[in-house]
Amino acid sequence: QVQVVESGGGVVQPGRSLRLSCEASGFTFSSFAIHWVRQAPGKGLEWVAVASNDGNNKYYSDSVKGRFTISRDNSKNTLYLQMNSLRVEDTAVYYCARVAVAAWSQPFDIWGQGTMVTVSS
Amino acid sequence: DIQMTQSPSSLSASVGDRVTITCRASQGISNYLAWYQQKSGKVPKLVIYGASTLQSGVPSRFSGSGSGTDFALTISSLQPEDVAIYYCQKYNSAPFTFGPGTKVDIK
Numbered sequence: 202q203v204q205v206v207e208s209g210g211g212v213v214q215p216g217r218s219l220r221l222s223c224e225a226s227g228f229t230f231s232s233f234a235i236h237w238v239r240q241a242p243g244k245g246l247e248w249v250a251v252a253s254n255d256g257n258n259k260y261y262s263d264s265v266k267g268r269f270t271i272s273r274d275n276s277k278n279t280l281y282l283q284m285n286s287l288r289v290e291d292t293a294v295y296y297c298a299r300v301a302v303a304a305w306s307q308p309f310d311i312w313g314q315g316t317m318v319t320v321s322s
Numbered sequence: 323d324i325q326m327t328q329s330p331s332s333l334s335a336s337v338g339d340r341v342t343i344t345c346r347a348s349q350g351i352s353n354y355l356a357w358y359q360q361k362s363g364k365v366p367k368l369v370i371y372g373a374s375t376l377q378s379g380v381p382s383r384f385s386g387s388g389s390g391t392d393f394a395l396t397i398s399s400l401q402p403e404d405v406a407i408y409y410c411q412k413y414n415s416a417p418f419t420f421g422p423g424t425k426v427d428i429k
Contacts, residue, residue: 236418238366238420245407245409245420245421245422245423246358246360246366246409246411246420246423247420248411248417248418248419248420251416251418260416260417262417263323263417296365296366301368301371306354306413306414306415307371307413308356308368308371308411308413309356309358309366309368309411309413310368310377312365312366312367313365314365315365
């Protein structure tokens with residue numbers, strides 16, 4: 202079935218790096234933009250980043266710009282989020298989410314279960 | 323950047339009540355507005371997109387309205403399974419900002 206599965210979360214010290222992965226199945230990965238969304242414990246949803254279907258267009262929230270890098274390998278049906286210079290405030294569940302239709306301005310219809318990132322000394 | 327606000331931040335209503343949540347964008351976003359439902363401990367679920375189009379499989383008691391800057395999500399007859407936090411989101415362009423959420427409970 203259509204799904205995305207995140208991995209790579211864990212506990213990391215402030216200032217260190219972590220790479221998250223989002224593996225897709227059940228659909229033509231290379232046709233869809235994919236987003237990262239995070240949710241800090243007890244808080245709301247925060248959009249983080251997006252990569253276009255071909256990976257050529259990438260956008261970031263101001264809170265992660267310059268520290269996080271989104272990328273994708275369409276041959277592996279996988280999206281990545283390289284997170285550098287991590288801060289305590291980056292602690293959150295990180296979700297990847299697929300857009301509903303193979304076009305840019307679309308809502309998110311497929312969400313993964315999320316992977317927890319804890320930044321703590 | 324466009325900011326998204328929601329009101330109220332929480333509400334408590336009886337089963338069968340009509341419930342309305344509002345969302346406001348700081349600038350016009352046409353109808354590029356989605357609503358998500360997140361139940362406790364669960365993944366967000368798309369409920370409404372295009373401001374008023376019901377996502378497949380979502381009960382017809384949910385409806386959306388609005389365009390430009392002011393939007394609303396209405397539950398015509400609140401059910402116990404509707405207890406959740408509801409988020410609006412703009413998706414016309416980056417940043418794809420979410421509203422702060424509205425918590426809906428049963429009285």
